[in-house]
Amino acid sequence: MRVLFTCYPERTHFLLMAPLAWALRTAGHDVRVACQPKMTAAINQAGLTAVPVGSDRDLWQIIGRRPGRPGARKQPGLSEPYDAVERRPEDITLAYLREGYRLQTDSWHKMTNVPLTGALVEYARHWKPDLVLWEPLTFAGAIAAEAVGAAHGRMLIGADVYGIARRHFVRLAAGQPGGEGSDPLGEWLGGYARRYGGEFTEELVTGQFGLDLLPPSLQVHAPGLDYRSLRFTPYGGPAVVPKWLWERPERPRVALTLGLTVTDHAIGYAIDVQEILDSVADLDIELVATISDEARGKLERVPDNARLVPYVPMQALLPTCSAIIHHAGVGTLNTAAFYGVPQLTVPWDVDQPLLSDRLAAQGAGLTTHSTRATGAIVRESLLRLLGEPSFRERAAALRDEMLAVPSANDTVPFLEERAGHGAP
Template sequence: MRVLFVTYPEKTHFLSMAPLAWALRTAGHEVRVASQSAFTDVITQAGLTAVPLGRDANLWQLMGRNLTWIGSGVSGLPIPYDAAEWHPREITWSYLKDGYDIQVGRWHKVSNVPLITDLVRFAQSWRPDLVIWEPTTYAGAIAAEACGAAHARLLFSVDTLGVTREHHLRLKEQQPPGERADALADWLSPYARKYGFEFGEDLVTGQFTITLLPRSLRMDAGLDYLPMRYVPYSGAAVMPSWLWKRPERPRVALTMGLSGADHGAGYWFDLQDILDSLADLDIELVATVPEPEQRKLASVPENARLVPFVPLADLVPTCDAVIHHAGFGTLATTALHAVPQLIIPWDNDGPSLARRIAAQGAGLAVHSNQAIGVLIRERLLRLLNEPRFRRSADLLREEMLAMPTPNEMAVQLEERMASHRRPAVLGGR
């Protein structure tokens, strides 16, 4: 079986895809990973074969890490996808219609148009049997349909995209025939016609969806989901010698993830205030802080160890609590090791994931605009001293371990490919 992974150049998204790519490759399948050419080194560093495509277009640079550029909603999710969190009665047709207008122009075209032409040409030449695409990289679905491959999204968060689309289709049917605007379908349909097939919702949400979230944290649409266990991978890493043994005092990790560091976004709260608030606690605080941010600090407490990077899969098992930003990789790695979490979310899916961890009981959440030192200190002490958080974290770990591994998923995907694959389109060009 030939399997093609497709993603726009976002490192943390690709890192969630890599373990399944490995599993398929070690099962004997041919695997390729397609993205913009500037992303080639990230892919090859993972030991996978890259397919460089099109021209490079950096969404982070275009929006300057200002989510108002792509229309951020009240919850932090981009408009209209924040509506996935609302009660159906609160969602209006105009909000969804106008929201899709914004996102197609400012987000989805920017991420996908640079890939589509070259990706379809490669897919029609290489003929993959299965295409697995990052959930907003619709170019993957276009290429799959153009060459007759089965295709699926690989989802690493709550399915706000699928749920919002479900609400959009429901409300669209309630409109008069001449007023059923659909910016996403209007954008994707010409590509379908160009490459010899008809637009369908598979171009938006895939023929099926592989999800890395356990049931207790999920938000699902009425789609076909295949759960798969998360496997931590953070790229090239070296385990430092100070991690070889457990610390004498409770260890607490503080990390704000790879995306902010890689894109120079900085912090959205006062790091010095938080470090100072924890300075007198009998803990060892390990904070992963990029060197430019370290230089901004006036002082570093004696109980804190600041490092630019340390592999979370090695650090988290030695910790009694983890303070983080709700990035999926950090959240899932912490959950997999049954460590209580103090989450300081900022934007996008962070607040939603933080609320779900808090509701499940494995942690607490403080939104970044309320993240003052005294509050972080109080919440951290609760995590360290109240056994109920550890019990809930143990249950979350058990739930994740019950999910199929990437190796087991590889077998399921062979079966799904056989049922979804169809003859190649002959009319595409």
């Protein structure tokens, strides 16, 4: 069968999708990845076939999301309506959801989908995919799939805060007499659906099914939607294993990483790296910190127990680590969980705080929001991770939980069935 992937123009989003694309390709299916032109290199580096469509446009270009920008929220996180996951159902109103959808549709979803949608539909009509897999921010994938009658589903990039907000909207709108009131997101997507011969359905927002890469105990789902767990496969793009990683460390090794996104966009770190380095300088550990060359040039000192590198593959580093300090990005959090490493998260944005809280509740780590993550707090938390066996035990249990989930290869028959190419 023909399988078309499409995603938001963010390299980390694509990296989450790549292992499933490989699994489908090695099972004999024709796989292509359609995305904005600037993503072509990352797709090709993963050994996959790229289809550049539309024009380059993303959120970073327009508003420059960064921890220290003027006017930024002091404690960033989910924006309305997607912060519905953090609210009690009785505190959520239809007016609040409508206004949130209006803001997000006009300032975000249109910005990244409009440059993509027409060209993606045109390509889908040419290539005629049997299945389209898209991540929750790329509604263009659903529009293209519906335009050609293909099966389609979402690959989640974390907690399904998007599906949860939408289910609340559907629930509350159903209680309105005669369906009164606007639906900013639905009206926009419905316009596209009618342009290509269809009508709006909720599948344009939440897909026909969802694939969740998080360990089951960390998953956040919307009631009434169809989900399937998919085992996370660590992949961070092209990488080289340095020789110093060939040997086991002589003392506890701790990783410090704040993600690919901040490096890709040079937006600055959400925590004070110098303060963190100073706070652990006297500990009997080997700290391996992935710090960009630009950020390293701004440091005043580097302690003797720290090794600073621009990049190192996490799947090579983490099996040698006793703990990791990171920003709670889904790729890093999942990779640490996959290798059974206790985690100290310092989340900043989107669903990072939510996932960090669930990880801490599971017992595999600790968390402190980046706005409160002083050197003293990081030091104290790290000492707990290294000294209390329960964190290692719960991290091992989380790894076992992940390994019990169907792998990408095991998921291929499910996708074949959904596309009508496999036995029911």
